[in-house]
Amino acid sequence: MSLEDDxxxxxxxxxxxxxxxxxGREVTLMGYVSSxxxxxxxxxxxxxxxxxxxxxxxxxxxxxxxxxxxxxxxxSPSSLSSLSPSPQSLQSSHSLFxxxxxxxxxxxxxVRGVVKSMKxxxxxxxxxxxxxxxxxxxxxxxPFSIYSKSIPLDARLDIRAVDLRRHYLRAVFKIxxxxxxxxxxxxxxxxxxxxxxxxxxxxxxxGGAALFPIFYFDREAFLAQSPQLYKEQLTLAFxxxxxxxxxFRAEPSRTNRHLAEAISVDVEHAFVNYEDVMHILEGMVSxxxxxxxxxxxxELDMLSMDLVKPTTPFPRYRYSELVDMLRREGARIEWxxxxxxxxxxxxxxxxxxxxxxxxxxxxxxxxxxxxxxxGSYALSESFxxxxxxxxxxxxxxxxxxxxxxIARLKMQGLKPESFTHHLIVFDYGMPPHAGFGLGLERFLMxxxxxxxxxxxxxxxxxxxxxxx
Ligand code: ATP
Ligand code: MG
Numbered sequence: 001m002s003l004e005d006d007x008x009x010x011x012x013x014x015x016x017x018x019x020x021x022x023x024g025r026e027v028t029l030m031g032y033v034s035s036x037x038x039x040x041x042x043x044x045x046x047x048x049x050x051x052x053x054x055x056x057x058x059x060x061x062x063x064x065x066x067x068x069x070x071x072x073x074x075x076s077p078s079s080l081s082s083l084s085p086s087p088q089s090l091q092s093s094h095s096l097f098x099x100x101x102x103x104x105x106x107x108x109x110x111v112r113g114v115v116k117s118m119k120x121x122x123x124x125x126x127x128x129x130x131x132x133x134x135x136x137x138x139x140x141x142x143p144f145s146i147y148s149k150s151i152p153l154d155a156r157l158d159i160r161a162v163d164l165r166r167h168y169l170r171a172v173f174k175i176x177x178x179x180x181x182x183x184x185x186x187x188x189x190x191x192x193x194x195x196x197x198x199x200x201x202x203x204x205x206x207g208g209a210a211l212f213p214i215f216y217f218d219r220e221a222f223l224a225q226s227p228q229l230y231k232e233q234l235t236l237a238f239x240x241x242x243x244x245x246x247x248f249r250a251e252p253s254r255t256n257r258h259l260a261e262a263i264s265v266d267v268e269h270a271f272v273n274y275e276d277v278m279h280i281l282e283g284m285v286s287x288x289x290x291x292x293x294x295x296x297x298x299e300l301d302m303l304s305m306d307l308v309k310p311t312t313p314f315p316r317y318r319y320s321e322l323v324d325m326l327r328r329e330g331a332r333i334e335w336x337x338x339x340x341x342x343x344x345x346x347x348x349x350x351x352x353x354x355x356x357x358x359x360x361x362x363x364x365x366x367x368x369x370x371x372x373x374x375g376s377y378a379l380s381e382s383f384x385x386x387x388x389x390x391x392x393x394x395x396x397x398x399x400x401x402x403x404x405x406i407a408r409l410k411m412q413g414l415k416p417e418s419f420t421h422h423l424i425v426f427d428y429g430m431p432p433h434a435g436f437g438l439g440l441e442r443f444l445m446x447x448x449x450x451x452x453x454x455x456x457x458x459x460x461x462x463x464x465x466x467x468x
Pocket of ligand 1: 249251257258259260261262264391392393394437438439440441442
């Protein structure tokens with residue numbers, strides 16, 4: 001004997017967010033049970049759907065459940081084991097109540113009932129049910145409530161699909177959706193076209209960074225750590241391109257800001273330099289935040305985020321300037337050293353919000369980065385976009401002359417022969433170009449206040465986790 005019903009011809013008539021001002025109307029709602037309060041003769045079930053939640057009130061004495069007009073409807077003889085498939089049928093109050101009694105949190109249900117204003121109910125509305133289908137009865141209870149925020153990460157990630165039902169995480173991913181939407185709208189408006197480049201590649205695009213090897217038929221290949229070389233090549237035909245896609249990095253470190261698989265927003269633009277793309281990047285960041293602030297009020301409230309649309313231009317600091325600043329603060333750092341976590345924390349104590357660090361030593365940047373023509377050749381036309389102590393983007397003017405590129409490859413210990421298919425493009429009039437890569441998850445951390453990058457991605461991948 002199954003307690004579960006088929007969907008049959010039932011379909012949702014409304015979302016929980018659409019019930020205001022519908023007093024007395026009959027609706028069909030679908031969703032899952034997010035909480036149950038059982039007071040013996042009365043059971044309050046919270047139904048959550050993708051738009052929100054609404055309370056369903058099951059009373060043992062079902063007749064008193066129903067508004068006058070409705071209670072005159074003849075009850076059908078349906079029972080727990082044999083439900084009438086007719087959508088018009090009204091289950092006996094007894095069977096309806098018994099069904100409510102067997103419900104467990106997370107079960108999927110469909111409820112037909114009447115909307116009733118009720119001051120004390122969440123959002124001032126409750127549903128007086130006439131019929132319910134249990135579409136899928138939960139068999140186990142997850143080790144966490146969907147309402148709580150502080151639960152050990154590993155316990156949650158093991159059943160991530162259920163974890164993602166939690167309200168604050170749904171808020172994060174609803175915001176993520178709008179971040180992507182706003183990025184695309186912004187870049188589209190600026191005349192960029194969206195491209196896709198291969199994720200299975202034969203050589204490293206940047207050298208250095210750890211690659212994941214894969215089997216490619218009978219050869220070794222790698223997962224792309226960045227679309228860098230392809231997006232540069234595509235400026236030849238399209239001038240302004242962007243890609244939103246995974247990057248793969250075999251990061252052995254366990255930090256709150258590194259994933260083995262992340263989503264990168266990559267932009268490349270012909271006939272401009274790094275200052276022009278910094279202008280695009282800050283414009284994009286500000287636009288996205290303005291959009292989210294406008295469209296995701298409820299989600300931002302849930303995350304207790306008082307988002308402020310940053311004004312542009314963002315402050316710019318030269319790398320050398322920050323090294324001096326750190327030294328004045330007593331930090332030990334030599335010109336040419338990368339900023340350590342401690343350095344970044346110290347900087348974030350002084351520099352707040354979004355800011356650029358520009359003109360990095362050429363030796364610290366990838367081979368394709370253009371060196372500054374200031375005579376010293378020690379600096380590069382490059383930048384990082386920071387938010388407090390978090391790097392969210394790196395970019396630069398790229399080298400567009402083949403001989404210069406080959407020289408820089410060699411200088412960084414890379415073999416030009418491994419880049420034959422890339423270098424050949426530079427024989428065909430490669431335009432000057434510049435671009436950046438922005439980490440989507442890190443950007444989302446700055447918007448949502450989420451401190452662990454794993455909670456800004458659906459199924460995080462890191463050195464310890466390859467499932468689910
Ligand atoms: P970091 O120094 O923080 O490891 P990076 O300088 O190696 O980052 P880039 O190669 O500059 O990273 O990549 C551009 C952007 O892509 C970064 O600013 C960041 O936002 C994002 N990104 C890079 N690696 C990762 C990663 N492992 N996990 C999540 N995001 C990443
Ligand atoms: Mg970087």
